[in-house]
Amino acid sequence: MDFLDRFAVPNPGPTIYASMVAIALTTIAIIIGLTYFKKWGYLWREWLTTVDHKRIGIMYLISAILMLFRGGVDAIMMRAQTAVPDNTLLGAQEYNEIFTTHGVVMIIFMAMAFIMALMNFVIPLQIGTRDVAFPRLNALSYWLYFAGAMLFNISFVVGGSPDSGWSSYFPLAGTDFSESVGTNYYMIALQISGIGTLITGINFITTILKMRAPGMSLMKMPMFTWSALITNLIIVFAFPVLTVALAMGTMDRLFATNFFTTENGGMDMLWANLFWVWGHPEVYILILPAFGIYSEIISTFARRNLYGYKSMVYSMIAISLLSFLVWVHHFFTMGQGALVNSIFSITTMAIAVPTGIKIFNWLFTLRKGSIVLTTPMLYSLGFIPIFTIGGVTGVMLGMASADYQYHNTMFLVAHFHLVIIPGVVFAMIAGLFYWWPKMFGFMLNERLGKWSFWFIAISVCLTFFPMFISGLDGQARRMYTYSESTGFGVWNMISFIGAIGLAIGFALIVYNIYYSVRYSPRNIPADPWNARSLEWATATPVPDYNFAILPEVKSTEAFWDSKIYGDKLFNKRIEPIHMPNNSGMPFIMGIIFFIWGFAFVFGLWILLVLSTIGIGICLALRSYEKDEGYYIPVDEIERVEKTGGKKK
Amino acid sequence: MKLKTSFLIGMFIVVMVLTGCEPLLVLDPKGPQGRTTANVIMISIWTMAIVVIVVFAMYFYIVRKYLASRQSKDYVPPYIEGSVKLEIIWTAIPILIVAFLSVVTVISTYKVESVPEGYEEEPLVIYASSSNWKWHFSYPEQDIETVNYLFIPTNRPIEFKLYSFGPISSFWIPQLGGQKYAMADMVNTLNLAADVPGEYSGRNANFTGEGFAQQTFNVTAMSPKEFDKWIRDIKSTAETLTEEKFDELLQPGHLGQSTYKGTHLEFSPPPENHHSKEPLKDNQEEIKNQKIIKDDLSNDEDHSNMKH
Numbered sequence: 001m002d003f004l005d006r007f008a009v010p011n012p013g014p015t016i017y018a019s020m021v022a023i024a025l026t027t028i029a030i031i032i033g034l035t036y037f038k039k040w041g042y043l044w045r046e047w048l049t050t051v052d053h054k055r056i057g058i059m060y061l062i063s064a065i066l067m068l069f070r071g072g073v074d075a076i077m078m079r080a081q082t083a084v085p086d087n088t089l090l091g092a093q094e095y096n097e098i099f100t101t102h103g104v105v106m107i108i109f110m111a112m113a114f115i116m117a118l119m120n121f122v123i124p125l126q127i128g129t130r131d132v133a134f135p136r137l138n139a140l141s142y143w144l145y146f147a148g149a150m151l152f153n154i155s156f157v158v159g160g161s162p163d164s165g166w167s168s169y170f171p172l173a174g175t176d177f178s179e180s181v182g183t184n185y186y187m188i189a190l191q192i193s194g195i196g197t198l199i200t201g202i203n204f205i206t207t208i209l210k211m212r213a214p215g216m217s218l219m220k221m222p223m224f225t226w227s228a229l230i231t232n233l234i235i236v237f238a239f240p241v242l243t244v245a246l247a248m249g250t251m252d253r254l255f256a257t258n259f260f261t262t263e264n265g266g267m268d269m270l271w272a273n274l275f276w277v278w279g280h281p282e283v284y285i286l287i288l289p290a291f292g293i294y295s296e297i298i299s300t301f302a303r304r305n306l307y308g309y310k311s312m313v314y315s316m317i318a319i320s321l322l323s324f325l326v327w328v329h330h331f332f333t334m335g336q337g338a339l340v341n342s343i344f345s346i347t348t349m350a351i352a353v354p355t356g357i358k359i360f361n362w363l364f365t366l367r368k369g370s371i372v373l374t375t376p377m378l379y380s381l382g383f384i385p386i387f388t389i390g391g392v393t394g395v396m397l398g399m400a401s402a403d404y405q406y407h408n409t410m411f412l413v414a415h416f417h418l419v420i421i422p423g424v425v426f427a428m429i430a431g432l433f434y435w436w437p438k439m440f441g442f443m444l445n446e447r448l449g450k451w452s453f454w455f456i457a458i459s460v461c462l463t464f465f466p467m468f469i470s471g472l473d474g475q476a477r478r479m480y481t482y483s484e485s486t487g488f489g490v491w492n493m494i495s496f497i498g499a500i501g502l503a504i505g506f507a508l509i510v511y512n513i514y515y516s517v518r519y520s521p522r523n524i525p526a527d528p529w530n531a532r533s534l535e536w537a538t539a540t541p542v543p544d545y546n547f548a549i550l551p552e553v554k555s556t557e558a559f560w561d562s563k564i565y566g567d568k569l570f571n572k573r574i575e576p577i578h579m580p581n582n583s584g585m586p587f588i589m590g591i592i593f594f595i596w597g598f599a600f601v602f603g604l605w606i607l608l609v610l611s612t613i614g615i616g617i618c619l620a621l622r623s624y625e626k627d628e629g630y631y632i633p634v635d636e637i638e639r640v641e642k643t644g645g646k647k648k
Numbered sequence: 649m650k651l652k653t654s655f656l657i658g659m660f661i662v663v664m665v666l667t668g669c670e671p672l673l674v675l676d677p678k679g680p681q682g683r684t685t686a687n688v689i690m691i692s693i694w695t696m697a698i699v700v701i702v703v704f705a706m707y708f709y710i711v712r713k714y715l716a717s718r719q720s721k722d723y724v725p726p727y728i729e730g731s732v733k734l735e736i737i738w739t740a741i742p743i744l745i746v747a748f749l750s751v752v753t754v755i756s757t758y759k760v761e762s763v764p765e766g767y768e769e770e771p772l773v774i775y776a777s778s779s780n781w782k783w784h785f786s787y788p789e790q791d792i793e794t795v796n797y798l799f800i801p802t803n804r805p806i807e808f809k810l811y812s813f814g815p816i817s818s819f820w821i822p823q824l825g826g827q828k829y830a831m832a833d834m835v836n837t838l839n840l841a842a843d844v845p846g847e848y849s850g851r852n853a854n855f856t857g858e859g860f861a862q863q864t865f866n867v868t869a870m871s872p873k874e875f876d877k878w879i880r881d882i883k884s885t886a887e888t889l890t891e892e893k894f895d896e897l898l899q900p901g902h903l904g905q906s907t908y909k910g911t912h913l914e915f916s917p918p919p920e921n922h923h924s925k926e927p928l929k930d931n932q933e934e935i936k937n938q939k940i941i942k943d944d945l946s947n948d949e950d951h952s953n954m955k956h
Contacts, residue, residue, distance in 0.1 A: 092858045165855050171832065172815035177780070177857055262832035268816060269831065302714070308730035311739075333818060333828045335810075335836035338761040342754040349746045349753075353739060360738040361730075363706055369725045370716040381711060388703050392696035399749060401756035402688045404826020405674045408818055408853035472689075474673040474822040476853040479861040 006602055010160045010180045011093045015077075020157045049582040051135035054542055056142050057121030058439060061432070063146060064113035065510075067105050070153065072506060074102035076499055079463070083496035085484040095480035096163040097182070101156070103166025107282070108190060109149040111420070114428040115289045116145070116200060119228050122435060123204060125535035125542065126222050128213025128551040128558075133206035135580045136622075141196040141203065143590025148193025151597045155185035159602065162186040165478065167279070168249070170260035170271040175253055184601040187250040192593050194242050201235030204228060213534065215553035219313070222533040222556065223299075223306055226313055227292025230320045231285050237324070238281035245274035254603060269334060276327035284323040286420065288316055290427030291358060294380045297430055298362050300531045301377035302369025305557060308361040315354035322351045332400045333407050341400035348398035355391060359384065374529070375449030379430035382457040383422045390418030393468070408478075410491075411471025414464045421460050429456075429509065437528050441541045442520040445512050452508035459501030466491035466498075532560035537569055539641070545577045548637050574638060576631040583627075589618045673822040678844040678869070680764035681825030688756045692749060699745065760826060763805045764841045771807035771839070772800070775911070775918060778817035778830045778852055780900040781859030786911035790879045793889050793912060795897060797905040798867045801875035802845050808838040811918050813898055818854035821867050827853050835920045842869035862902055882907050891915045 009016055034040050047055060077098055081090040090098070120138070124131055132138050155161045162182035164173040173183045208229045212221065221229070248259040249271065258266035299306040306312065328336065328344040362384060371377070393415040397406050406412055429452075437443045467475075470491040475482065482488050527536040537559045538546055551558065551569040561567045592614040599607035675690070677683040712718075763771055775786040776798075786793045800806050810819050810830035819838060820827030828838040830852075842848075852863040870878070887893075889908035894916065897903065 092861065096855075096858065096860075164857070169816055169855075172855070172857060177815055267833060269834070272816075302725065303716075304725040305727055305729075307728060308735055311730065311735045331829070333826070334831075335828055335834065338754075338758045341757050341761075342750075345753045345757070346746075346750045349749055352746055353742045356742040357735065357739055359703065361735075363703075363710055364728075364730075364734070366710045366714055368728065369714050370719055370723055371711060371714050372716045384707055385704060388700055392699055395746075395749065396689070396692045396696060399688060399692055399753040399756075401685055401753060401760050401826065402692060404760065404828070405685050405689065405822065407827060408820075408855075469672065472672040472674045474849070474851075476820075476851060478855040481861055 006181070007158050009157060011091070011097075013091070013094055015094070016157060023157060044584070045582070048587045049139075049584045051131075051139045051580050051582055051586075052544060053120045053124050053132050053135065053138060054439070056138055057117050057119075059142055060113050060117035060120060060145070061439075063149060064110050064117055064428075067110040067113060067149060068506065071102050071105040071110050072503065074098045074105065076503055078102065079492075079496040079499035081480060082482070082492045084493065085482055085486070085489045087481055090480065092480045093163065096165075096478070097156075097161040099478055100162050100165055100168075100182075100186075101152075104152065104162070104186065104190070107166065107286070108193060109145075109152065111286050111424050111428070112193075112197060113145060113149075115231070115286060115424075116141075116197075118293065118428070118431045118435065119200075119204060119231075119289060121439060122431075122535055123225055123228050124207065124211075125438075125538060125546055126225050126533050127208060127211065127216060128534045128537075128547060128553065129207070129211040130546045130550075130577065131580065132203050133211060134203050136583050136586060137199050137203055139583065139586035140589060141200040143586045144196030144199070144593055145193045147590045147594040147597065148189045148191075148196065151192065151594055151601070152185055152189035155182060155189075155601075159185070167272075167275055169275075170249070170252070170268045171262050173249065173253075173271075174261055176261075181601050184250070184253060187246050187253065188597040188600045191243065191246045191250070192597050194239055194246070197235055198239045198243070201232040201239065204232040205236065208232075213551045213553050213558075216558075219310070220553060220556050220558075223295035223309070223312060224289070224292035224533075227288045227290075227295075227316060230316050231288045234281045234285050234288070234320050234323065238278045238285065241274055242278040242282075245271065245278065248274075250600070254600070272331050272334065273327065276330040277324075280327045280330065281320075281323045283420075284319060286424045288319065290424045291316065293427040293431045293434075294362065294383060295365075296531075296533065297376045297380045297434055298365050300434075300529055301372045301374055301380075302366050303372070303530075304365055304369040305532075305560075306361070307364040307367075308357075309556060311357055312361055315357040318354040319351060322347060322354070326351065326398075329398055329400075329403070331407075332403045338400075345398055345400045349395050352391065352395050359388065359391075374433075375444070375446055375453060376430040376434040376529075378450060378453045379426045379433070382453060383426045383430075386418060386422035386426075386457065386460060390415060390420075390422060394419060406471065408476050409471035410467040410475045410477055413477050414467035414471060417464045417467075418460070421464075426456075432509075434529065435535070437524055438535060438538070438540060438542065441524065442516060442522050443524060443528060444516045445520065448508055448512040448515060452505045452512065455501055455505030455508060459498045459505060461498070463495050463498030463502060466494040527559075527563075530563075532557045534559050534569075537562070543640050545579060545632060545637070548574050548577075548641050574634050574641075576633055577637060578629055578631055580629045581627055585618060585622060589615065592618065673849075677823055677825075678846060678848060679824040679840060679842040680766070681760045681840050682823055684756050684759050685826055688752060691752055695745060695749060761839070763807070763839050767803070767805040767841060769804050771805040773807045773809060774798070774800075775809045775811075775913060776819050776830065777811050777813060777912075777918070778819070778856070778863070779813035779898045780815070780856060781852070781863040782897070782903055783819075783850075783852070783863070783865045784897065784912065785865075786913050787879075788911055788913055791910060792879065792882050792886065793908045793910065795903055795906045795908075796865045798850065798865060799875060799878050800842060800867065800869050801872040802842050802869045804872060805839060805841045808840065809918065809920075810836040810838055814900075815856040816854055817852040817856055817863070819850070820853040821848055821850040823848045824867070829854065833919050835918050842867075845869050845871060859900070859902055866905075883909060 034043060047059065077090065081087050081095055160180040160182045162185055164178050164183060168183060168186055171177060208225060251257040252259050252261060258264040260266055260268050260271040262268055295306050295312065325347045326344060328340060329348045332341050397403055397412060397415055433444050433449055470488045475488045526540045534551055537551060549570040549572050552571055554567060555561050558569060562569045592611050596608065596611035596615065599611055675686050677686045773788060777784045783796055784793060785798050808819065810828055812830040812832045817830045818827045819830050824840045824842055828836050846869055848867040850865045850867050856863065886907045886909045889910045889912060894912045
């Protein structure tokens, strides 16, 4: 029985037992459902083995929404626990696990997956090409992400969740102070999905640099593509740091090395530095694609070209460079002295300049426009004022001397949520509503969409504004409770009410999806929003090969110009199209990586060796495999084009 | 518009609370360092308020004016590439604002990192070390040690030497000044001072695990006379801190307040010079010097011009 003891949860509570039951029931329901409806084959052929960027994008999207709800439930539990002083709803240990998983799930498995979803679906369409540069690697990226996400999520019911914060500072995260396997899960799950992200970065840089439609020079790319290019460059520079830091942390925990310990020459400060050398650029990995999405949506629904295209591009490049020069502001209080802190304060505040340029350019895109208040536009318009508040408080936090008072308080929590939620989450929802018709061939309900916007926008303010106040009143973050005499109670209660509002808003989005699947009309045009970029030049639903003829581009808004000025996009004749074959290998590798990670977490060395060999075999098989893909013949393409993209 | 009103109300509440009736701890400083940071915070809030007001004014004006529903049906938005002049303006103005805030930041950061201005007296050195989930305060000059509470004389600079027997902790007394990390492999210096007598709350602000929420301590600032009396009282009543007793104190958990004669610095020296290039010998010597000073202390009550 000793062997099985290690899989027990160290601090079981009713929530954990409930989720065990829920997980078991859901799994059984899915298996029975798939068998009953005879969908196993469909699932395997159309989804698990697909290398189509559109389908991979949709799988990322589903995963991201699932993770949003996992992280959201965590958030509600935290706000409920702190709503009143001396609350006993959750214990300290439960609370610590919950805020840790909330952070990791939301950043790594929700926000990252969401931007991957939109980049995967949109970028190849937007640059007028048929797929990403390495379709099979793209599938591998997804399955590694998925393996990492699943591994991280089972920690809740097998062995215990990580409990030392999403930043996982050593020595707290070391074996001395964190004995359970929780932090092993953190190290390994992030490592696996991080490899997936790094592969995506390489894949998209290659795609954007090498596969743009004829005529699309770099300065004629749509803004979302520009943001994706810069984001993926940041990924390629930043993620290796995380890979190394996680590897060192894993070795500290499992093989008794001393990189981050406080004895034998180890240095805990090294982890903090490495983590934030990755962690700060990571913030821009999330926000830059969001900026790209806003640029697309604002220009579409202001019915105007994007104002200051060039300065938008240069400001993103400036942000990406500065993002690597500010990491110390996450620990001004570590004692590096006034000189170092002054330098990093100035670089931090300098980021406000290019960000400000972008805000003013959006405002001037709206100026002289003709603003249509659709749901995606509402989210984009809501973003500007709320993000401005989040942004200026970021400048305040960047001032080292004042940061000594904000650091580790609810003020900081308020700041980063007011940047990430309007900045990233609003963009994700706006992008979801905007590109949904292209993905699925029907539109999401506008009335429900607007309701969800008002719920979410007002609730965000209600949830996070009070935290500025309680932070300045001395409430440290990550406290599972506080006494009544502190006076924090009223602010936390307001936050809790806001959090309920947020939950309602997100529930409305889900209900909207359900409602629209059932009732939304299916006979929509290929360009329902009267948009401006190339993804709208395709048929809906988008055929496997995207474009029967590759478009030719003369301006930044090629599709708009073709509609208004009659520029011809498709001039060549239809030729047979070369397509990649589906492959089960990425999925199988995902499963093996999951087993590999599980073995690593629990130190099951034989299983670890076996799965490592398995990974090696997969790589070798792929290296010696001859797969030339296949050609879609001309008459087949013509038939598909005639039926407007429908397959059969 | 609902959005507009909710923002205005939100802003109003924020400004009212920050400037208004019941002072927030950070904005109610009781010492020079806290006052400096509170001033910096208020400067930044007002500067940022101006930025926010300008952006919001532009935003609401533009969004209202250019709504499609307010325009004639045949209005066609013009194609405008951009404007170099305008773009230079909204690059230059933020640069000026950031430059202004940078000057404020650099000056104030140097200020709070050094001994408070206008304090002639030699700083009182207190070693503040954290262990899960407590704070230990050692007064080497006075040769006493307290757990979870801190008595300090007013109008005398205090030099806190911070380190940890466990995870990274952050030593924070909001009303006296900013926080700083206490870590196991380095000693950090934090300069604070109180110029108003009173009781203040202090805590660990950096997450350290299960008992983190209750890792707090009380600070009492009192006149130097009272402080000296307190020291004398303790010397006559408190028990001596032995190594065994200290090991007991270090066990993870929560403790009330307690007081001891002697400090743990002798048998459990702080990790000073841990990462400096100086050889370990210097460290040993320094500890020896401290011991000599302490021996002097017991003979000599007047220690205001003590070299440390």
